[in-house]
Amino acid sequence: MLLRSCDTFVCTSLATSSSGTQGGTLFGKNADRPSSEEHEVIRTGSRRYNEGDVVRCTYITIPQAKQTFDCVLSKPRWMWGTAKLLPSLEIGANALGVCGGNEAVQTLLSEELLNSDGSPTKSLLGMDILRLALERGRTAKEAVEVSITMLEKYGQGGPCCQEDKDWTYENSYIFADSEEAYVLETAGRSHWCWERVGAGQVRNISNGISIRSNWGGISKEIQNISRQNSWWDGVSDFDWKKAVASGGSVVGLQSYGREAAGQGHLKSIKEESDAMENPPTFEHWIKRMIDVLKDEDSGICFRDIHGFCSTGSQISWIESPRKTRHFFTGASDPLSGTPYKLFRFSDSPSDSDHGSNTLWDLWRQRTLSKLSLGDKVKYDLKELEDEGFSEHPSLSFADLISREVELIEKSRHE
Numbered sequence: 001m002l003l004r005s006c007d008t009f010v011c012t013s014l015a016t017s018s019s020g021t022q023g024g025t026l027f028g029k030n031a032d033r034p035s036s037e038e039h040e041v042i043r044t045g046s047r048r049y050n051e052g053d054v055v056r057c058t059y060i061t062i063p064q065a066k067q068t069f070d071c072v073l074s075k076p077r078w079m080w081g082t083a084k085l086l087p088s089l090e091i092g093a094n095a096l097g098v099c100g101g102n103e104a105v106q107t108l109l110s111e112e113l114l115n116s117d118g119s120p121t122k123s124l125l126g127m128d129i130l131r132l133a134l135e136r137g138r139t140a141k142e143a144v145e146v147s148i149t150m151l152e153k154y155g156q157g158g159p160c161c162q163e164d165k166d167w168t169y170e171n172s173y174i175f176a177d178s179e180e181a182y183v184l185e186t187a188g189r190s191h192w193c194w195e196r197v198g199a200g201q202v203r204n205i206s207n208g209i210s211i212r213s214n215w216g217g218i219s220k221e222i223q224n225i226s227r228q229n230s231w232w233d234g235v236s237d238f239d240w241k242k243a244v245a246s247g248g249s250v251v252g253l254q255s256y257g258r259e260a261a262g263q264g265h266l267k268s269i270k271e272e273s274d275a276m277e278n279p280p281t282f283e284h285w286i287k288r289m290i291d292v293l294k295d296e297d298s299g300i301c302f303r304d305i306h307g308f309c310s311t312g313s314q315i316s317w318i319e320s321p322r323k324t325r326h327f328f329t330g331a332s333d334p335l336s337g338t339p340y341k342l343f344r345f346s347d348s349p350s351d352s353d354h355g356s357n358t359l360w361d362l363w364r365q366r367t368l369s370k371l372s373l374g375d376k377v378k379y380d381l382k383e384l385e386d387e388g389f390s391e392h393p394s395l396s397f398a399d400l401i402s403r404e405v406e407l408i409e410k411s412r413h414e
Helices: 126-136 140-154 222-228 240-244 257-275 282-293 357-368 375-387 397-412
Strands: 007-014 024-034 039-043 054-056 061-063 071-076 091-094 099-105 170-176 181-187 191-197 202-205 308-320 323-328 341-343
Touching (some): 007 170, 007 257, 024 099, 024 170, 024 282, 061 140, 071 308, 091 308, 099 126, 099 308, 126 140, 126 170, 140 181, 282 323, 375 397
Antiparallel strands (some): 099 170, 170 181, 323 341
16 A cells, blocks of 8 residues: 555744743644544543553553553554553644654665565554653653664554555654654664754654754664665765665655645744744644645645545644643544544543544544535534633533534534
């Protein structure tokens, strides 16, 4: 299966009227998966474990950490069980203000993910690693360090889709907190490279290797491997993308398509932030990211093309480790009028844990029925989104999901 579509964005230190001079971090991602694959948003809760406890990932079991952090996860429903089994994810955040998203990439080392018969090896999926990183990382940098540890110890690989058991891929990630962000890209079973995104910088990834010579760290053997394969001359600055993605060729190194479009969106956001004399509230930046994730012309918003769709979407605003707002669609295609609904860790776990039939009802009604909504329903749904921008939101994520289901059910009987 060819790589399809996923886009992840981060802007650090955007000016706002409420955060002083430092500003806040804006994070956003569309998760693009098979159109018929149900997506869900769940909360895991923080937990302490005993020595010798293990955690069962999608395909393998590994030792559990002594403590895991409270997380909200947006994920394919089939993957890594239920909330009680601590599922893997496409996008998510933890209660300490760390956000993360992963995407499929392909390098010249991708054959390391296959057995001798061509079937995928079963190790950690990129979505497993993302969940482990958010559960165990207090900062974006710690999330990167956890990911690297998992890669080097267990490797990555395994079928990544229920419909296609041969589809496996390498992964790239963006991890972000209130102060900085990191891009982490992988190659083969356990090779890696990371780049820091400092204060006032913007960055996006779009299913392709993107780190060049400005990396901050790389795996031990990748330069030797690249030299032995003539992907690098061993003298010039080591260009990660040129080596592992292009085999030393200069062809195809420039960004294009969704990646270039995303760069344009982020450049516009940064220029706007830098030029503002009177910074706006966080609502302005959330809505700017909503517009980015609804960009169908570039393919950032994927609408059931060739069996793939933007099945879930997350936008997060991080001003400090404890001052965050996270917005999830909980259903596919943000362009169709699906509102971004506020999730808060301050809500009780029982209100926010959505491995529930209510959210799956929302998915089925909004996605599988291809429901056309009237103007009145669209207006009411927009009010659900606006609830997240109020100074003191009164509705929990569970309330918002239930209300959306009620509105759609009502429209179907009118």
